[in-house]
Amino acid sequence: MGVVGMFDMDDRRKRSGDPTATDGQRALIRAARRHAERLLLLGRVVLVVEALVRILWPVAALATGYAALALFGILAALPSPIVWLSFHAILAFALWRLWRGRQLLRLPAREQAARRVERAAGLAHRPIMTLFDRPAGSGFDPALWRAHLLRAARDVLHAPARRVRPRFALAGADPHGLRQLVVLLLFAGLWLAGSHAGELLGPVVPPEWRREPARVALEAMLVPPAYTGQPARALHTGPLAGTLDTRLADLPEGTRLVLRLVGGHAAPRLRLPDGRRLRLDRQAASVFTAQTSLVQDGTLLLDQGRRRRFEIALELRRDMAPEIALAAPPKGNDQGILEISVRGRDDYGIVSAAVRLFEKGRKDAPFATLPLRFSGEGGRDETIRHFLDLAADIHAGEEVDADLVAEDAAGHRTQGRRFALKLPERRFHHPVARAIARLRLSLLRHHEQAPIIAAGLDALARRPGDFDHRLDVYSALRAAVWRLRFMHRPRETIGSAAALLWETALALEDDGLSLAMKDLRDAFEAMDSALAGEGDPAKAAAALEKALAGFMQGLAMRQLRETAQVPLADLAGLLDTQGAMDARDVRGIAEEIAAMMRAGRKDEARALLAKLRRMMEQAAAHPLNAEDLQRMAAAARAGRSLNRLKRAQEDLRDRTARGALLQGLLKDAGTSLDFTPAAGEQKSLEERLTKILEALKTAKLPPPPGLAVARKAMGDARRTLESRAPASAIVHQGEAIEGLARAIEDLRGRQGSGLSLSGAVMPPMNDPMGRRVPGLGVKDLALPKNGARAVEQLVNEVRRRLSDPNLGEEERAYLKSLLTPY
Incomplete structure (x- = not known):
């Protein structure tokens, strides 16, 4: 008996039947065939699973180990590129194994599935194939075949499907049991991770393989550069759903964009307008941060996975290069001080500037670079005036080339056009000081003449009477001679000898005032550095106070020599000068600067320091001489005379007002008052004013404009009094008083335009009510003119x-006591 193929067995069975079989036997066979179909499907599934396991078990082992590493926190500590490469390596290995085992992945045939089920269920004689088979030919016994089918049907119906299970048989492929090791690591990692297992398994799959959420939290801040002085502002703060689409204009170049995004899986990527791409740093599982500077216009994009978080159009405001030029031609004085006025401009302020000096006709490195200081406030033209001490330079008195350079906080540098400049040369009036200065200059320019110069210094030292037998001068000259005669290191020795000679000449010429000013300049530089955070503020403030005291003492000595030519009467008048600045006021300014620094008011301290420096430079560059002191004395005398004249005019106006009131009361009685004495008194006041004007002319002082007004008003008042019109006279007298007050204020300003006699104790500066002006006691910080005018109106009332x-x-009596100071 042959066996019919299983693929066409059903058709043949349907076409043929067993007429001798009972209905129960037919139902049993049909049920067995249906159960066999289910077993065949299960067998096919088992065969496919077994094939997949044999192909992919190495991949599963690698993936399990990969997950175990994540649970132990190792993946989170690795760089993102390594994690990405590891995941895709496992994925590529899985695809390679599938391609290599593609023959095993074919759908199993029915015969293979039947044999797999029969072996698993322990069925003998292939009952499943029997159910779908029929005898070949016609010579067979139907009853015998029916009995065979019934026995096969009963076996199949009693076959347990649960016994049809996959059998992996990996022992041969994994003889060392590595698969058990990775499973053990996985469970150990799960036990250690605990509730954080889900968070730790997050990096296992690269973010680009996961779907990003539509809603995240975004914090985006724009921080302009510190030198702009602009505050930071928020671009977006809070939840973000969808895409943020906005436009930013007028942002300063170099503004920093600070981002913090919370949410999502993939690290967001920021695409900058200049083409650069920036990946945000992962701070936690779903927290990403980054910051970058914006330096180019364009579109700013932030993408996370396939979602776009924002799209921003940028328009930046470019930082302009600074501008710097001379505001006036430089000029020098006899002290060797170069006064240079410079105009500068920058949109955010000039942070450093300098004038560079070059030897005539040379374009190489400058032989001197002298710093200039701007306030640093941008957006406006600023003109500064600096006093540069170049008297000790070897090129003093020569023609040189110079240019101006400036740099802003953004690093933009500007170089101005070159200009010709003659450096000022210090002129010495003392013959020995002049000789020492000339020998020093020859030493610096001609080193080979050191022996000859030593002989000249020796000759000067042998005549101590020429320098008043001053021991310091004699010692310095002898020290310089010995250094030049026995020098071992010529360059260093010549430099030290030249410095010693220069200090000696200055000490002989002005008793060390120039040296004190040099120390003061160094103290100002140290104070500037301390304000910029580059030094100890307390030490800088103490050094400044010490340098100020030394300079004021030197200035006092110089002014005292000048006072020998001023009459004692004039000198006594100078001691009453108000509004000028004395040593006590200078110390007050230094203490105020130190207090501002301690309080953190650095901008105010820097402004006050610059003001003090300009005043000291002005005092050093233009010291008062005898002629200046005499003019100050003349101005002081004129001021005192005008004060007395003003009080006399006010008293006459008061009496004229009372007379006018009395004349009004007596008018009805037909009686009139005689104002001829008042007119004579007014004429006398007019003559006193004329004498004051002549005194100012003699002293070569221009008369204050208010005196012309007062003189005309006095003449008008006299004429109206002569015509018995006291009411009109009162008006003219008031105009005369106002003119005198303006003239007194003008003269007071001239007296207070500089430093007073530093050795004298000046009276405090008073306000119009006679009280001490709070603050520093200098003219520039006096009450404003409108305040003084208000007080004047009160006095008039x-x-x-x-x-x-x-x-x-x-x-x-009480009202008169109020007017006593006036």
């Missing part, structure tokens, strides 16, 4: 009330 004839004696 008091005088008007005094003119009331019905005023009581007690009240009149």
Whole structure:
């Protein structure tokens, strides 16, 4: 008996039947065939699973180990590129194994599935194939075949499907049991991770393989460069759903963009307008941060996976290069001080500037670079005036080339056009100081003449009477001679000898005032550095106070020599000068600067320091001489005379006002008052003013503009008094008083335009009410003119009330006491 193929067995069975079989036997066979079909499907599935396991078990082992590493926190510590490479390596290995085992992945045939099920269920004689088989030919016994089918049907129906399980048989492929090791690591990692297992397994799959959420939290801040002085502002803070699409204009170049994104899986990528791509750093599982500078216009994009978080159009405001030029031609004085006025401009302020000096016709490195200091406030033109001490330079008195350079906080540098400049040369009036300065200059320019110069210095030292037998000068000259005669290191010795000679010449010429100014300049530089955070503020402030004291002492000595040519009467008048600045006021400014630094008010301290420096430089560059002192004395005398004249005019106006009131009361009685004495008194005041004007002319002082107004008003008041019109006279007298007050204020300003006699104790500066002005006691910090005008109006009101004839004696005495200072 042959066997019919299983693929066409059903058709043949349907076409043929067993007429001798009962209905129960047919139902049993049909049920067995249906159960066999299910077993065949299960067998096919088992065969496919077994094939997949044999192909992919190495991949599964690698993936399990990979997950175990994640649970132990190792993947989170590795760089993102290594994690990405590891994942894709496992994926590529899985694809390679599938391609290599593609023959094993074919769908199993029915015969293979039947044999797999029969072996697993322990069925003998292939009952499943029997159910779908029929005898070949016609010579067979139907009853015998029916009995065979019934027995096969019963076997199949009793076959347990649960016994049809995959059998992997990996022992031969993995003889060392590595698969058990990775599983053990996986469970150990799960036990250690605990509730954080999900968070630790997050990096296992690269973010680009996961779907990003539509809603995240975004914090984006724009921080302009510190030198712009602009505050930071928020671009976006809070939840972000969808894409942020906005436009930013007028942002300073170099603004920093600070980003913090919370949410999502993939590290966001920021694409900058200049083409650069920046990946945000992962701070936690879903927290990403980054910051970058914006230096180019364009579009700013932030993408996370396949989602775009924002798209921003940028328009930056470019930082302009600084501008610097001369505001006026440089000029020098006899002290060797170069006064240079420079105009500078920058949109955010010039942080450093300098004037560079070159030898005539040479374009190489400058032989001197002298710093210039701007306030650093941008957006406006600023003109500064600097006093540069070049008297000790070897090129003093020569023609040189110079240019100006400036740099802003953004690093933009500007170089101005070159200009010709003649460096000032210090002129010495003392013959020995002049000789020492000439020998020093020859030593610096001609080193080979050191022996000859030593002989000249020796000759000067042998005549101590020429320098008043000053021991310091003699010692310095002898020290210089010995250094030049026995020098071992010529360059260093010549430099030290030249410095010693220069200090000696200055000490002989002005008693060390120039040296004190040099120390003061160094103290100012140290104070500037301390304000910029590059030094100890307390030490810098102490050094500044010490240098100021030394300079003021030197200035006092010089001014005292000049006072020998001023008459004692004039000198006494100078001691009453108000509004000028004395040593006590200078110390007050230094203490105020130190207090501002301690309080953190660095900008105010820097401004006050610059103001003090300009005043000291002005005092050093233009010291007062005898002629200046005489003019100051003349101005002081004129001021005192004008004060007395103003009080006399005010008293006459008060009496004229009372007379006018009395004339009004007597008018009805037909009686009139005689104002001829008042007119004569007014003429006398006019003559006193004329004498004051002549004194100012003699002293070569221009008269204040207010005196012309006062003189004309006095003449008008005299004429109206002669015509018995006291009401009109009061108006003219008031104009005369106002003119005198303006003239007094002008003269007071001239007296207070510089430093006073530093050795004298000056009276405190008073306000219009006679009180000490709070602050520093200098003219520039006096009450404003409108404040003084308000006080003047108050004084006039008091005088008007005094003119009331019905005023009581007690009240009149009180009002007069208020006017005592005036």
